[in-house]
Amino acid sequence: MNKNYEVVIGLEVHVQLNTKSKIFCSCPTSFGDEPNTNTCPVCLGLPGALPVMNKEAVKKAVMFGKAVNAKINKISTFERKNYFYPDLPKGYQISQFVVPIVENGEIILDSGKKIGITRAHLEEDAGKNIHEGDVSKVDLNRAGTPLLEIVSEPDMRSSDEAIEYLKKLHAIVRYLGISDANMQEGSFRCDANVSVRPKGQKEFGTRVEIKNLNSFRFIKQAIEYEIERHIEAYEYDEYEDEVVQETRLFDTKSGETKSMRGKEESADYRYFPEPDLLPLEVPDEFFDIEIPELPDEKKKRYMEEFKLKEYDAGVLTAEPALAKFFEEMIELGVEPAAANRWLAIELLGRLNKAGISIENSPVPAKKLALIAIREKEAVISGAGGKKVLDLLMEEDIEVDEAIEKLGLKQVSDESAIEKMVDEVLSANEDKVAEYKAGKEKLFGFFVGQVMKASRGKANPQIVNKILKEKLK
Ligand code: ADP
Ligand code: MG
Ligand code: ZN
Numbered sequence: 452m453n454k455n456y457e458v459v460i461g462l463e464v465h466v467q468l469n470t471k472s473k474i475f476c477s478c479p480t481s482f483g484d485e486p487n488t489n490t491c492p493v494c495l496g497l498p499g500a501l502p503v504m505n506k507e508a509v510k511k512a513v514m515f516g517k518a519v520n521a522k523i524n525k526i527s528t529f530e531r532k533n534y535f536y537p538d539l540p541k542g543y544q545i546s547q548f549v550v551p552i553v554e555n556g557e558i559i560l561d562s563g564k565k566i567g568i569t570r571a572h573l574e575e576d577a578g579k580n581i582h583e584g585d586v587s588k589v590d591l592n593r594a595g596t597p598l599l600e601i602v603s604e605p606d607m608r609s610s611d612e613a614i615e616y617l618k619k620l621h622a623i624v625r626y627l628g629i630s631d632a633n634m635q636e637g638s639f640r641c642d643a644n645v646s647v648r649p650k651g652q653k654e655f656g657t658r659v660e661i662k663n664l665n666s667f668r669f670i671k672q673a674i675e676y677e678i679e680r681h682i683e684a685y686e687y688d689e690y691e692d693e694v695v696q697e698t699r700l701f702d703t704k705s706g707e708t709k710s711m712r713g714k715e716e717s718a719d720y721r722y723f724p725e726p727d728l729l730p731l732e733v734p735d736e737f738f739d740i741e742i743p744e745l746p747d748e749k750k751k752r753y754m755e756e757f758k759l760k761e762y763d764a765g766v767l768t769a770e771p772a773l774a775k776f777f778e779e780m781i782e783l784g785v786e787p788a789a790a791n792r793w794l795a796i797e798l799l800g801r802l803n804k805a806g807i808s809i810e811n812s813p814v815p816a817k818k819l820a821l822i823a824i825r826e827k828e829a830v831i832s833g834a835g836g837k838k839v840l841d842l843l844m845e846e847d848i849e850v851d852e853a854i855e856k857l858g859l860k861q862v863s864d865e866s867a868i869e870k871m872v873d874e875v876l877s878a879n880e881d882k883v884a885e886y887k888a889g890k891e892k893l894f895g896f897f898v899g900q901v902m903k904a905s906r907g908k909a910n911p912q913i914v915n916k917i918l919k920e921k922l923k
Contacts, residue, residue: 453682459646459655460613460674461605464620465598466630467576467638468511473595474575475502475545480597482636486581486590494575494595496541501727506734508597511629512552512573513737515599518623518745519568521556525733527572529725534718537589538578546600547572548722552731558603558619559747566616567604573731574598599629605644605655610674614667617641618769622746626771634665643674647681656681656690660698661708673701676708749774757787766795772809773799779816785823793823797837801844814843821850829910835859863910865917868901871909872917875900886922894918 473480476493492500516523530548551572557565576598578591601620607613621639624632632639641664646656659677664670677699684693699708744752746768753764767777773794780790798819802812819840826836831854839853846853854860862868875897876883886893901914 453686455650456647456682456685457650457652458608458610458678459605459648459658460607460610461644461658462603462607462613462617463642463644463660464601464603464617465576465640465642466515466601466624466632468508468597468599469628469630469638470505470507470511470597472505472507474505474508474573474597476500476595478595482638484592486588486592489592490594494540495591496539496594502545502725504728504731505597508573509552509731509733510737510740511597511627512571512599513733514627514629514740514742515571515601515624516553516556517740517742518627519553519556519558519571521553521568521571523733523738524550524552524554526550527552527731527733529573529728529731530722531725532574532720532722534720536577537587538580538591538594540578540591540594544575544577545725545728546574547731549724550730552733558616558623560612560615560619564606564612566606566612569602569604571599571601574600605646605658610671610678613643613674614671617667617670619746622769622771626743626745628743628771634667637665640665641670643670643677645674645677645681647678647685649685657694657696659694659696659708661701662698662711663700669701669703672706673708676701676706680708746771746774753787757781757791759787759791763791763795766799767791770809776809776812776816776819780820780823783817783820783824785820786827789823789827790820793819793836793840797840801840805844813845813847814840818843818850825850825854829861829863829912830854831859831861832907832911835861858908860908861910862905862908863913865913868905868909868913869917871901871904872897872914872921875904876921883922894922897922 470480472478473494476491478489478491478494481489493502513523527547527550529545531543532546532548533543535542551570553571556568558568559565576593576596578589578594581588581590603616607616621632624630624639630638643661643664644658645661646658648654648656661673661677664673681694684690698711700711701708750764750768753759753767754761768774777790777794780794781787798812798814802809822836822839825831826833831839838857838859839850842853842857882893882896897918898914901918902909902911
């Protein structure tokens with residue numbers, strides 16, 4: 452990054468709320484069904500059909516507002532946002548424009564910097580256009596799915612800050628359980644607004660809006676591409692011509708952004724009040740809803756209560772399913788450091804390699820906890836535990852069965868080990884003499900010989916202890 456410029460980023464995120472039915476009708480919101488089967492006169496936009504507000508969607512918006520310390524408006528309003536597109540059968544989207552349900556919130560980055568949330572409002576999703584060769588089709592199953600649009604202040608100053616903000620938002624939404632926030636399926640979608648100004652300039656530069664960003668990696672790439680484009684335009688004195696307020700699309704193949712529509716064609720939405728809905732009044736009891744422990748609080752607690760490092764606590768609390776897995780292991784009696792090692796390093800490493808999410812792990816918390824416990828009891832070694840885990844990833848068997856099957860049970864019987872130690876020492880009398888004369892590094896040699904004699908199964912702690920006694 453060129454030090455003479457400053458980046459300004461504001462993000463708009465659309466979160467699909469996971470209510471069972473749509474926002475203004477009782478059609479199901481399920482994903483992946485036969486096209487146009489989850490529809491009715493309301494979400495098809497047929498004349499005379501009337502919208503009815505879904506109370507669950509309101510509740511979820513309120514929960515979000517609480518999680519980001521926002522003001523929740525007792526009364527908010529719905530407006531029509533008019534535009535024409537094949538996936539929008541009514542010719543308008545019902546949204547909140549004048550008074551949103553949630554205003555003035557914030558997300559706090561790890562640096563302590565606050566990123567303002569201007570507003571979060573309820574609206575309906577559009578359908579989907581599907582292009583196959585020169586045929587285009589419209590699927591209206593998604594039309595009317597409840598969305599919460601979360602608009603940030605232009606407070607971010609780098610792509611890293613933007614990604615941190617988004618990841619925190621993503622985690623909050625998942626912890627609240629108000630959305631599955633699956634980026635590939637489009638239930639957590641981000642538009643990035645980016646501008647660049649020369650350092651010291653008061654006014655913001657011209658902003659562009661980048662749409663169609665469905666992974667954190669692409670968002671970062673798109674923002675960085677755009678920053679470079681703006682800086683280059685300044686440097687070549689082409690800023691006025693090259694950077695215009697417009698919507699751009701990110702091409703994931705080329706890694707470039709391309710103009711989609713310019714300012715002249717930018718939509719005029721002719722907002723006006725939705726006459727078929729009364730202003731939205733949030734029920735009093737919603738103001739008292741308890742929200743679950745949020746990721747940042749949980750992370751802090753893990754550091755204090757379990758003495759975990761900040762990095763480890765961050766990994767374990769990044770996803771609610773992961774934190775739940777960890778807490779189950781702790782409840783089963785595994786020590787925090789061991790639970791962290793077995794879960795965050797061993798299991799997650801294997802799951803990532805196999806492309807499996809923690810929710811679908813073939814090894815449940817109960818089994819992983821037992822591996823850790825058997826290691827602690829010295830029934831198996833750490834290396835043995837890893838082999839057990841490998842087998843459990845492939846086969847649905849019990850931990851103790853796997854230990855048997857792999858022949859990993861350690862020998863902890865002291866008299867058996869003592870016998871092996873005696874054999875090794877009498878077979879190496881010359882080395883014993885050298886050791887006693889002061890060549891102490893030979894200790895490792897004796898340990899190795901005993902381990903070899905036991906074919907790796909002797910409990911190393913006990914081998915060490917007995918060897919020390921005998922060589923005194
Ligand atoms: P629109 O509805 O046209 O998208 P908004 O006023 O709602 O416009 O702003 C959308 C987003 O753009 C907000 O997140 C805001 O923070 C951000 N934004 C506004 N001005 C700038 C700017 N100059 N540079 C970067 N982001 C900006
Ligand atoms: Mg916008
Ligand atoms: Zn419907």
